[in-house]
Each structure stands twice: as C-alpha cells, then as structure tokens.
Amino acid sequence: MSTPTMDDAAKVLADPTAYADEDRLHTALTHLRAHAPVTYVDHPPYRPFWAVTKHADIMEIERANDLWISEPRPLLMTAERDDVLRAQLDAGMGLRTLIHMDDPHHRDVRQCGADWFRPKAMRDLKVRVDELSKRTVDKMCNLGSECDFVADIAMDFPLYVIMSLLGIPEDDFPRMLKLTQEMFGGDDTELQRGTSVEDLLEVLLDFFNYFNALTASRRETPTEDLASAIANARINGEPLSDLDTVSYYVIIASAGHDTTKDAISGGLRALIENPDQLARLRDQPELMPTAVEELLRAYAPVTMARLVTEDVEYKGCPMKAGDKVLMNFPAANRDPEAFEQPDVVQLDRAHNRHVAFGSGIHRCAGSNLARMELQVALEEWLARIPEFALAEGQEVTWAGGQVRGPRILPVVFP
DSSP states (O other): OOOOOOOGGGGGGGOGGGGGOHHHHHHHHHHHHHHOSEEEEOOTTSOOEEEEOOHHHHHHHHHOTTTEEOOSOOSOOOHHHHHHHHHHHHTTOSOOOGGGOOTTHHHHHHHTTGGGGSHHHHHHHHHHHHHHHHHHHHHHHTTOSEEEHIIIIITHHHHHHHHHHHTOOGGGHHHHHHHHHHHHTTTOTTTOSOSSHHHHHHHHHHHHHHHHHHHHHHHHSOOSSHHHHHHTOEETTEEOOHHHHHHHHHHHHHHHHHHHHHHHHHHHHHHHHOHHHHHHHHHOGGGHHHHHHHHHHHTOOOOEEEEEOSOEEETTEEEOTTOEEEEOHHHHTTOTTTSSSTTSOOTTOSSOOOOTTOOGGGSOTTHHHHHHHHHHHHHHHHHHOOOOEEOTTOOOEEOOSSSOOEEEOEEEOO
8 A cells, every 4th residue: 555645734743843833833733624634644753643633533533432542652752752661561661541541441540530520529629729829829929010920820820739639748849840841841852851762761760759659658548638549549349550550640740730731821821812802801700611611722732642443444544553643632623614713712602612621531531620720720810910911022932742832921910
C-alpha cells in the first residue's frame, strides 16, 4: 500500500513551537478541518500518525473505545521517548495512569477515587476553594497594580486546591509545582528539566519516590483525604498495584493542576481580548456557568491520542493496527459544523458540546472540579478587580507542547 499523502499544514501538529503560536496553530487547524479533517502526519522526530480535527469525528472515535484505545501511551511523543517509556513500562516502571488505561481495568481503577469528584464532594470542597481563591487574589493585590496572572494567580491556585484534596502538606506544594511543570513541559525548553529521555525518567522517579512514601504513610495511618482513598483502594479484594497507585496520584496531581492553570489563564486572556463579553459578565454574573463552558471551548488546553486496534478505513484513510491517532480537541472546539461562529467568544452560548474534557469513557474525571475552580477564580477576580487590561508594551507568550496555555500574561489594574 502506498504511503498516504500529507497535507503541508499538518506539520504544525508535530511541531511543539506551533502550539505556542495561536495564529499559526488555528490557521493550520482551520485549513485541515476544511481540506484534510483526517490527515496523515510524517514529521520526525515523531513516528507517523493520523490527526483528526473535526468535532463529529472525534466524538465517534471516543465512542468506539474498543477500536481506538488509550493503552499504552495516549500522548504524542518523539520516537526516542516513546521507545524508552515503553521499555520502562514493560519493566514495571514508568506511568500507567487513568488516561493510559482501557476498560475494564480503567473503569475499576477510576471508581477508586470517583466519590471525591461527585457533585456532593465538590460542594463540600467549595469552602476550601473559596478560601484559596481569596488568599491568591490577596497576594496579587499586595503586589501593586500589575502582575503576571499566570505566575501570581493561575499557577498556585489550582495546585493548592488539588493538593488540599489529596491531603498533601503545604510545605510540599513547591516541590509538586516543579514536578508537574517538568512532567507537562517536556516539549517546552523553559519548563523541562532537560532535553534527554533520562531527564524525563528522573522526573518520573521523583514522583514515584514521593508518592510511594505517601502511600506507605496513608496505609499505616488512614486519613480523610483522596490520597488515603487511593492508597487503601481495592479491586476485587486486592489493593492497587504499586504502579497503579503511584500513577493515580501522578495524574491527579499533575493534570489536576497544570491543565486547570492553563484553562484559567486562557479564560482571563479571552475576557481581556473580548471587552464586550467581559462587560456582560460583570453586569450579568448569572452568565458565569455558561461563560465557563465557553472559555473552556475557546481555549481547550489538551490534545490526546489513541491507538488503532485493527486495520480500518476511516473517512477514506487506511489506518493500520498499531497506528496512532491524534485527536485535536482545540480544533474540534472551533469546528463550524458544531458551533456557530466558532472563533467568536459568546459567553451565553447555548448547547455548548465542547470536548475540552474529552468524551466517552475517558472524559476527564476532574471536570466538575475544574469547572468550579475556573468559576470561583473568575468570580473572585472580577469582584475585587473589575477593571483590568493587558500591560502595555509587554508580550503575552504561550507555552509550547500539547498541553497549551499562556505562559506569561501581564495584567494591569487600578
């Protein structure tokens, strides 16, 4: 079979720097949706993969979770890194988090912490979230009339929330911040620990050492927190394996912090760039729930990948068993066939079926928490600082890599 033809615009999907350039990224995604919605990408140092950019196609793939699976690696990574991490996993090391698993094991492991993300648990947690939000804005106000919203507000707030949920002491928060940035900043030269695969493995080892000690502590002395629930969870009467236990902690600590930080920062940037919508939100605070959904749609921070389990022709594209398929959520969330005026931020948008949290069995387990954090953060900010703008003469920069969001967001306020 001949090699599929690659649309030149698809190269951005294998270029981490493109994810830090909003105009370049969305120009390419718009072209791909219209002309090559399922496209072949062959661009070293990544192995060839397929990319999907339309909303309906991503929803279909997510539903067919026996044909397109997550295991073993649901993220796009270089061939070298892919090989090393596969070898580590085969040796009983590496990560096997919820996003790496498939049913039925995924369902069983996910259930171990599910109660901590249900609506009742979120209502109970909201008191702590409100307290942390006030503390974070207090800190920012003490800085004067200018701040970097990412570093001063969005960075600490979701980290403190997720660490509080886990029951990790505040003295350890800076360590967790550094590790989560290094984990998700693997393609970002300013965040990564180093450029080698060995550097990434050192990050994983640091995570493992910390959470293995936490597991031992919670098994010896159980407490009322999510860490204890994970440490003492059982499936069919047996405790989670060491790999699954540590991996569960890692996905909660890292994804629960980094992606939420990006959503909060991207949301505030969207409000600054759309002053008419910002004014509506100030005048009509009852819009906040739909506003949160719209900001998540417009600035979805994540892409995910799946593995094809058998040969299949999908939308005329010959996918082979073992091929990787990249689902580009930011592209799907701006699909004109799914959203009217998709490039326009409309805080009262109805029937907003965005895929910022994914879909199907792998829909983000912490989506309710992320929504609450984004809403509480914006409510506190707007109540205390109703007037603000980008700092004149300073540049907004975005983080590179597949977990994307503003890296620097300089904001001034009276």
